[in-house]
Amino acid sequence: MPYQDIQQAAYEANMQLPKLGLVLFTFGNVSAADRQQGVFAIKPSGVPYDELTPEKMVIVDFEGKTVQGNLRPSSDTLTHAVLYKHWENIGGIVHTHSTYATAWSQTLRDIPVYGTTHADHLTADIPCAPPMDDAMIKGNYEYETGFQIMNALRDKGLRYEEVEMILVGNHAPFTWGKTASKAVYNSAVLEAVAQMAYLTEQIYSDCSRLKASLIQKHYQRKHGDGAYYGQD
Amino acid sequence: MPYQDIQQAAYEANMQLPKLGLVLFTFGNVSAADRQQGVFAIKPSGVPYDELTPEKMVIVDFEGKTVQGNLRPSSDTLTHAVLYKHWENIGGIVHTHSTYATAWSQTLRDIPVYGTTHADHLTADIPCAPPMDDAMIKGNYEYETGFQIMNALRDKGLRYEEVEMILVGNHAPFTWGKTASKAVYNSAVLEAVAQMAYLTEQIYSDCSRLKASLIQKHYQRKHGDGAYYGQD
Amino acid sequence: MPYQDIQQAAYEANMQLPKLGLVLFTFGNVSAADRQQGVFAIKPSGVPYDELTPEKMVIVDFEGKTVQGNLRPSSDTLTHAVLYKHWENIGGIVHTHSTYATAWSQTLRDIPVYGTTHADHLTADIPCAPPMDDAMIKGNYEYETGFQIMNALRDKGLRYEEVEMILVGNHAPFTWGKTASKAVYNSAVLEAVAQMAYLTEQIYSDCSRLKASLIQKHYQRKHGDGAYYGQD
Amino acid sequence: MPYQDIQQAAYEANMQLPKLGLVLFTFGNVSAADRQQGVFAIKPSGVPYDELTPEKMVIVDFEGKTVQGNLRPSSDTLTHAVLYKHWENIGGIVHTHSTYATAWSQTLRDIPVYGTTHADHLTADIPCAPPMDDAMIKGNYEYETGFQIMNALRDKGLRYEEVEMILVGNHAPFTWGKTASKAVYNSAVLEAVAQMAYLTEQIYSDCSRLKASLIQKHYQRKHGDGAYYGQD
Numbered sequence: 001m002p003y004q005d006i007q008q009a010a011y012e013a014n015m016q017l018p019k020l021g022l023v024l025f026t027f028g029n030v031s032a033a034d035r036q037q038g039v040f041a042i043k044p045s046g047v048p049y050d051e052l053t054p055e056k057m058v059i060v061d062f063e064g065k066t067v068q069g070n071l072r073p074s075s076d077t078l079t080h081a082v083l084y085k086h087w088e089n090i091g092g093i094v095h096t097h098s099t100y101a102t103a104w105s106q107t108l109r110d111i112p113v114y115g116t117t118h119a120d121h122l123t124a125d126i127p128c129a130p131p132m133d134d135a136m137i138k139g140n141y142e143y144e145t146g147f148q149i150m151n152a153l154r155d156k157g158l159r160y161e162e163v164e165m166i167l168v169g170n171h172a173p174f175t176w177g178k179t180a181s182k183a184v185y186n187s188a189v190l191e192a193v194a195q196m197a198y199l200t201e202q203i204y205s206d207c208s209r210l211k212a213s214l215i216q217k218h219y220q221r222k223h224g225d226g227a228y229y230g231q232d
Numbered sequence: 233m234p235y236q237d238i239q240q241a242a243y244e245a246n247m248q249l250p251k252l253g254l255v256l257f258t259f260g261n262v263s264a265a266d267r268q269q270g271v272f273a274i275k276p277s278g279v280p281y282d283e284l285t286p287e288k289m290v291i292v293d294f295e296g297k298t299v300q301g302n303l304r305p306s307s308d309t310l311t312h313a314v315l316y317k318h319w320e321n322i323g324g325i326v327h328t329h330s331t332y333a334t335a336w337s338q339t340l341r342d343i344p345v346y347g348t349t350h351a352d353h354l355t356a357d358i359p360c361a362p363p364m365d366d367a368m369i370k371g372n373y374e375y376e377t378g379f380q381i382m383n384a385l386r387d388k389g390l391r392y393e394e395v396e397m398i399l400v401g402n403h404a405p406f407t408w409g410k411t412a413s414k415a416v417y418n419s420a421v422l423e424a425v426a427q428m429a430y431l432t433e434q435i436y437s438d439c440s441r442l443k444a445s446l447i448q449k450h451y452q453r454k455h456g457d458g459a460y461y462g463q464d
Numbered sequence: 465m466p467y468q469d470i471q472q473a474a475y476e477a478n479m480q481l482p483k484l485g486l487v488l489f490t491f492g493n494v495s496a497a498d499r500q501q502g503v504f505a506i507k508p509s510g511v512p513y514d515e516l517t518p519e520k521m522v523i524v525d526f527e528g529k530t531v532q533g534n535l536r537p538s539s540d541t542l543t544h545a546v547l548y549k550h551w552e553n554i555g556g557i558v559h560t561h562s563t564y565a566t567a568w569s570q571t572l573r574d575i576p577v578y579g580t581t582h583a584d585h586l587t588a589d590i591p592c593a594p595p596m597d598d599a600m601i602k603g604n605y606e607y608e609t610g611f612q613i614m615n616a617l618r619d620k621g622l623r624y625e626e627v628e629m630i631l632v633g634n635h636a637p638f639t640w641g642k643t644a645s646k647a648v649y650n651s652a653v654l655e656a657v658a659q660m661a662y663l664t665e666q667i668y669s670d671c672s673r674l675k676a677s678l679i680q681k682h683y684q685r686k687h688g689d690g691a692y693y694g695q696d
Numbered sequence: 697m698p699y700q701d702i703q704q705a706a707y708e709a710n711m712q713l714p715k716l717g718l719v720l721f722t723f724g725n726v727s728a729a730d731r732q733q734g735v736f737a738i739k740p741s742g743v744p745y746d747e748l749t750p751e752k753m754v755i756v757d758f759e760g761k762t763v764q765g766n767l768r769p770s771s772d773t774l775t776h777a778v779l780y781k782h783w784e785n786i787g788g789i790v791h792t793h794s795t796y797a798t799a800w801s802q803t804l805r806d807i808p809v810y811g812t813t814h815a816d817h818l819t820a821d822i823p824c825a826p827p828m829d830d831a832m833i834k835g836n837y838e839y840e841t842g843f844q845i846m847n848a849l850r851d852k853g854l855r856y857e858e859v860e861m862i863l864v865g866n867h868a869p870f871t872w873g874k875t876a877s878k879a880v881y882n883s884a885v886l887e888a889v890a891q892m893a894y895l896t897e898q899i900y901s902d903c904s905r906l907k908a909s910l911i912q913k914h915y916q917r918k919h920g921d922g923a924y925y926g927q928d
Binding site for chain 2: 024025027044045046047071072075097099100102103104105106107108109131132134137138141170171172198201202
């Protein structure tokens with residue numbers, strides 16, 4: 001059973017989505033990668049969360065080909081495959097249609113960094129990738145979505161190792177991380193930050209971004225060389 | 233017990249409404265039709281959800297006449313009857329006063345298609361039927377509501393097989409589908425889409441509809457000839 | 465044990481408030497009246513809901529004097545007493561600081577009748593009583609609050625038998641009804657209607673009230689002579 | 697086991713945060729002080745709430761030095777230490793990133809006193825401390841945060857014994873009280889008041905503060921010499 005570990009990890013991470021209030025019905029999926037074997041385990045398409053088991057997680061390689069499993073993998077599988085293939089340091093990917101992050105995606109706006117909750121996790125505005133050209137949409141849509149995500153980060157000068165979340169314009173968020181569990185964590189953080197940024201602008205329409213010193217302080221105390229948050 | 237199947241289906245579908253957060257008290261009802269026998273099972277009027285049983289579901293024909301049951305059927309029964317009579321391909325209908333969909337109904341606005349969560353389910357704006365003329369309101373109100381729904385779809389050039397949801401102006405939403413369970417699913421989708429569209433306009437007041445290529449891509453990958461979402 | 469029935473009714477109605485999400489901590493109270501004996505049972509002041517028992521409900525007469533009980537009654541007791549004394553047809557009163565109804569109270573605005581969810585319960589805008597004169601506030605505050613509520617209804621030409629809810633300006637809502645249970649129902653309806661009206665104005669800032677024919681239709685089908693909602 | 701009481705108090709108070717919906721993941725911390733021994737017990741940094749035990753609470757003195765415990769204390773420990781050292785009458789402190797209070801913090805606005813829910817707890821607007829100078833941020837950040845909080849109260853002429861809550865600009869709220877449990881209560885009150893104030897301004901953009909007589913009446917009936925709320 002060479003894929004048991006990533007099936008278990010993908011299963012547990014998928015089951016976190018409804019618990020964290022990030023999905024309605026089957027509107028989301030998580031994958032977990034095994035870089036040694038060059039594959040990832042991903043949720044089967046359209047299967048309700050309460051019918052999932054670890055064994056139902058489909059094993060797919062980084063070209064998007066199913067390696068093991070009788071069920072059809074998530075319709076977003078090719079997006080996952082592209083990101084795993086090109087971003088060597090990630091081990092998990094999440095896609096949801098969580099309410100506030102999706103609303104921001106629908107506006108095509110980046111989420112401005114308004115506070116330390118945001119800066120605890122990344123120093124940049126949360127980027128929104130523009131919608132794709134019609135040719136890409138009509139072509140290999142989910143495959144192109146992966147490149148659209150990578151290009152949007154590159155165009156903004158962002159590194160995927162720091163910025164572990166993105167909005168896809170008119171669509172919804174994707175997040176990633178070293179593990180599937182960390183990617184789910186990022187989806188919940190994104191949703192909370194998206195809600196707070198929305199409320200901030202409602203309460204005061206002319207508010208400013210957090211200043212650079214405060215962004216750096218909060219990011220570095222969690223992620224810098226001298227980080228002192230947590231027990232590690 | 234010729235109606236046992238639709239009573240069970242209507243009961244289970246009704247019980248989903250409070251679980252999905254779509255109703256307060258008794259502000260909603262679901263019916264399930266048996267086209268062979270020309271009847272549907274519907275929630276009794278004003279009975280709390282936690283007192284429902286399959287046996288309490290009232291059996292009504294497509295003219296709105298009660299065929300079996302001691303309880304008075306939902307006050308919206310005639311609306312259900314009209315829709316079943318004229319729309320041959322539906323097997324379930326739901327009416328709720330869910331928060332966001334009802335708020336949109338109260339504005340008399342259609343819900344614009346702002347993202348793929350919407351386009352995954354229908355390609356058009358979610359229509360809002362205008363309020364009826366006073367004569368229709370004072371007349372056979374619930375019966376006329378059925379025609380108001382059908383006319384609103386027709387006037388906008390929409391097919392009920394694709395657009396399985398509508399807002400009734402100043403009132404609240406109705407949804408339908410091949411089964412009662414699918415109609416409840418549609419009510420939950422409508423509520424989520426209504427909330428996201430509201431937030432989208434709050435975050436950016438000048439946002440645009442999703443472009444046609446993206447609408448078609450998302451709708452077709454779930455519903456087109458070459459659909460590849462789900463396991464069917 | 466002459467007060468056992470109203471103690472039980474007040475207890476059960478109070479316990480509904482946290483279940484319906486209408487109170488934080490002890491920010492609310494319910495009373496239940498026995499008109500034969502000229503008394504009501506009311507929540508003791510500041511006691512957490514999970515420490516309540518039927519026996520802890522304090523028995524108070526319509527002048528506001530404690531008749532039975534070792535605990536201090538709700539600080540709002542005199543408001544309840546005034547309303548019971550002057551409104552002969554009510555048997556229960558509720559006060560909460562529920563989120564949306566309280567926000568409306570803080571604006572001093574009436575809640576416009578924007579839809580049938582509202583008209584199913586009353587035909588008027590939900591009134592907001594203006595804040596009291598300073599002399600009344602510094603005087604017998606809770607007693608005067610009762611008169612402020614009665615005067616606001618009278619000034620707007622409303623009958624307490626139909627309009628079973630009010631906002632007290634800068635403060636929070638009160639509701640009432642034939643029973644304590646009905647008064648709690650009204651508090652939940654008010655909160656839902658308040659949220660929907662808020663959202664309605666956010667989605668479309670220039671929306672109109674429901675037209676008279678639709679208001680009357682919905683109110684009468686639940687409350688008129690030929691009412692056909694429910695099983696009674 | 698000289699610190700058992702405050703460890704238990706800090707543990708129980710920390711566990712209230714997720715129950716009250718005030719924290720996501722580990723975004724919050726509570727401490728409980730023992731003034732006799734000159735120490736406080738505080739949540740260990742980054743440990744999930746469901747892995748907490750009373751024994752894991754770290755004991756720290758009022759200079760911020762760890763006295764007992766193998767885990768690293770909350771990264772905000774120095775802020776707690778500064779406040780305990782200078783404010784002799786407090787026994788508990790809470791920091792959260794609760795949604796509405798944090799959104800207000802991000803706007804740098806004080807929360808205006810719009811209603812009695814607010815005035816039941818304090819008579820002033822809830823203050824927002826301005827962000828610190830860059831030198832303070834780059835220096836001993838958490839230590840300086842304590843002084844920033846104290847200075848903001850002093851500059852506005854507020855007493856910490858009455859105003860038991862503050863927003864830290866671009867960051868998030870801190871609350872305190874005679875006990876850790878009371879400080880948690882204050883965090884929940886702040887979040888509710890922050891939500892109501894936000895909604896109030898959305899419903900009516902030109903609303904006024906509560907008038908002085910009503911502020912005083914509500915504050916004094918709970919906190920004044922002749923207070924008559926509660927059972928004490």
